[in-house]
Amino acid sequence: MRSGGRVKVPHDLISFLKDEDYFLIATHINPDGDALGSALALAQALESSGKTVIVYDRDPVPEYYRFLPGQQNIIHSFRDIQSSSMNLVLLDCNSPDRTGMGDVRFKASCVIDHHETENNFGQIKWVEPHAAATGMLIFYLLRASGVEITREVALNLYTAIVVDTGAFRYSNTSAEVLRVSADLVEAGASPAFVSNSLYEMWSDRRFSLLIMALSTLEIRESVAFINVTSRMFQETETGPEDTENFPSFPRMMQRINVSVFLRQIDSIKWKVSLRSKGDINVAGVAMLFEGGGHKNAAGCTIKGDLKTAKETLFEAIAQIINRDS
């Protein structure tokens, strides 16, 4: 384990995890690979130190993340949980609101996240916006705590990093990210197994839905729009979780700087996913519609018919492009 050293793990966080015995690790709704992999890895590491740990996510684990070791133990409701005697570890988000857990009381709480913090929640806060993934932070934490990185932990953390770096393609892929990943491969994570599980396990239905979505392609200047309607979901017998990654496809085109994916929620409401290249900050676009995210990947919800929604989004994006590029 030669990686890192640049990020400092807070001593009070290490002590907190060492001194306490009961933990509930919660992460955000619609969990991605970084949220799930980080939560499962930390749970496994704490359990190996004799702690009692529960992992909570409100939403079911998407099918393409069911290869993650330990995912079957994640709970999705607080029924029968004595939370007041447990310590909350909030992962890959910084507010209980993002977990959808409602009003739950804990003994104490800490936050480990790589998104910008917007609030004061948590007695202990470790937020590193420059970390490529929460999985990187969990790796540093475990190493600083002297916990062994088992094959299961390595697989969960490697997946977390792969997902949040776009399989080592995004600009957050630093030398450090590759070195930590090397350490995780050495500890037993298999890159071929992870990428096969993430990228080559699509159902036929999901692939059909992708073809339908791509067929809606519309390009305005350097902005690409694709969409999925409720009717397409019905025809292909698929659901929202099957659209993971769809927004990335139009990015393949050289002249596309922003890719917009609209997924129909109801007759006048669309879930919008934005992806951008380079310095174009689509989080700024998402925020205009009360959404959020990262510079190159953000999301929001928009009302209106498809044509109006696209029009509104295009105008907002065009402004950001003119400002950022």
Place this chain on the structure above:
Amino acid sequence: MRSGGRVKVPHDLISFLKDEDYFLIATHINPDGDALGSALALAQALESSGKTVIVYDRDPVPEYYRFLPGQQNIIHSFRDIQSSSMNLVLLDCNSPDRTGMGDVRFKASCVIDHHETENNFGQIKWVEPHAAATGMLIFYLLRASGVEITREVALNLYTAIVVDTGAFRYSNTSAEVLRVSADLVEAGASPAFVSNSLYEMWSDRRFSLLIMALSTLEIRESVAFINVTSRMFQETETGPEDTENFPSFPRMMQRINVSVFLRQIDSIKWKVSLRSKGDINVAGVAMLFEGGGHKNAAGCTIKGDLKTAKETLFEAIAQIINRDS
């Protein structure tokens, strides 16, 4: 530079490159990113040590590799070259036959390759079949020679490794591959720039052609068929070179073991590309139609109307699947 140490660079190779002054680096026809990146990196390193170096490849540099620094200096013919006073460095192949250079005489010659050697060519031979890429070997060579890894060299080598590991997805992605890649990023290679250049430079037309091709999807058992007709090329104003990578898309589906891509040559002739997963050997299928290739990627030509061609291929593939799986 902390990577590696497991692979031993032959002393006579280091001496050869140190003692001689004139080099011609040649690589195989239809060059890929590993061949080009390795050749350019070695050339740049030798030039920085005051040597005179020419890089030769019979074929033009494919458009998607034109971002590689130095590629514009590659020569494609031996006209005006005084080869008899130059030393040949054969890269990413082990026989002059693979370079298409014909009968050319050199002062001396060496081979640096990661394919299995099939012949005795070269006074000095360094062949490491377990290396993920020839780019890895060049990295070790430069480090062992004490040559500085400049930003240009790093970019060429990083690309070589990315291409031959399927962007860190194939089973040859070892901890060592990731560590060397980390060193190259530290030396100035940008992962986002490389993957953007390799994977996100499609023309709109090519993307339209992909959508059309995917819309022809037909699945029989675990075999997927997609095709591109002459009419589609006309409609999208594209050509055969725009179909690079198309055969891989249906592999995304879990139940697909073999992906077949048919590209129309004329009214009754199709170029067939086969891709398989795991142990299914599609080179065996291609050979039945006088084609060839590797276990998981092969090609051939077939005559007949589309329906008959698919039918014939399906029968041949079904036999191989039953035998191999």
